Amino acid sequence: MKNKMRPFLTIALLALTLLGAACQTTPKVESQGDYVLQITQIDTSNFPLVNVYVSVRDTNGEPQVINTGKLQLLENGQPVSGQSIQGEGEVGPLTTLLVIDNSGSMNYAGKLDSAKKVAHEYIDQMRAGDQAGIITFNTEVHVVQDITADTQTLGSAIDSITAISDTALYDALVQAIATLNPLSGRKAIIVLTDGLDNQSIATPDEALSSIGFGGLSISTVGFGLLPEGEEETDQYSGIDENTLRMIAQNAGGRYGYAENEAELSALYDQMRRALQSEVVISYVTPLSLRDGVQRALTVTLADRYSGVGGQSQTGYNPGGLVPEVAQPASWPLFFGLLAVLVLLLCIPLILNAFKGGGDNNKTTKRKKKSKIKITLKD
Structure with a gap:
């Protein structure tokens, strides 16, 4: 069985290699x-x-x-x-997606009210030509406001946010990245969360791998209480600092931690000024x-x-399903060569099938020859 599966595994690995490029x-x-x-x-x-x-x-x-x-x-x-x-x-002009956790845990210690206030401050400091959008996430991901330069519309969208249910941070990142991928220029995502994802279908790696060739950065803000020593993270007031730091480090962004509204405001202001001075x-x-x-x-x-x-x-990585050459071959030729490769890989399966059939016939004949006849005497 292992030998029969080997050609298919080879094809699968080849396909993954081409797609990975x-x-x-x-x-x-x-x-x-x-x-x-x-x-x-x-x-x-x-x-x-x-x-x-x-x-x-x-x-x-x-x-x-x-x-x-x-x-x-x-x-x-x-x-x-x-x-x-x-x-x-x-x-030049900057496009920012503010991704805000509005799960039930953000209701504790006034975290959501502080997050909304700081989001207003960020929007109020946008420059001419800058634009932004608002995405929230709890059990589901919601685009509260599409990308716009209208600060009044953005402010109204922030005011409408309420908190309920569980957290799907990584799914929200996938949505935010998909929103920014088609846009040009400098693009940034700033995620504010208590970091306790318990509902996402996507993983952090899957979210990061969805960043397109235009690129973007993701900065993360942990807003809550860090566990002390080996203490487990609290379900409602703690943050998953390791995951938030990993996301930022692997997406050209920054990680910051804030325990109260004053620290959160200062952190957002610093991130905004850094983005605008690049x-x-x-x-x-x-x-x-x-x-x-x-x-x-x-x-x-x-x-x-x-x-x-x-x-x-x-x-x-500049990408490319197949390496480019000065005079690229036509797609029909490429798919023709790929078909030949697949056919060659399937030949062992065909030979094994015929060989298996022959062996079965020989076994049947051998069994017939060795059949014992018993005669009973009076």
Whole structure:
């Protein structure tokens, strides 16, 4: 049986390999130096043009304004030439999705009222050209307000939020990512929750893997009480800090914890200012084929007097179901070759079937020859 299944397993693995090459990998960031550099979003939707969004903060999380001429970009360890860079400057208009937990646990300690107040503050500080949307989640995910630049409409949507039922955080992330994927430019999700997901169908990894080639970042805010020592997280007032931190670290965002409304307001304000002060580097990669091969990116803040002020490393995959070539073959030819491959893999099954039939006939004849005849005498 194992031998018969082997060709099908081979085909399945081949299909997964081809599909995996088409997925955009999620940025993972490492920072060092006096400044915290973070590659927050990589947009390859117009590949080979790549837009790299970079946030610069001090060690306290405060956003810093820098001279973009001090930033150096490397791809696969090689400096990107000045001729390849098509633009450097401010990030421009920002699209934010505020994802707010409105499960029953947010009714405790006035958490939902604080979340709504802080969401109003964020919306009130939007710049001209910025836009936002509101998504809530409990047992179900609700798009309370589609993406809009109308702050009054957004404010009314925030006021309408009430809390009830359980939590489906990861399903809400899938919905938020699907909403932002088709949009262009700098896109960010800010999730506020007590972090106790107990209803989602999706997993954190499935949510992160759904990020499209345009990229986006996800920042998470834990609003509640951390368990002390080895104490289990409280069902109503605790947060799952490890999961929230993991999501942010793997999606170019930040994780922050707030225990009260004042801390929450300060954290949202800091995140907003950091997003609005980012810079973008646009360059044409010399590796211009969508070959499904991972590319390493490094951004360094360098100063000839003080040396390296910070560094961020991550990677991206340009995608491609099959490697591109200068003269791509036609789709009919591709599917024809794939059909031949499948047929070749099925040949052992066909041979085994015929062989099995022959063996059965021989066994039957052998049994007939060895049949014993018994005669009874008077």
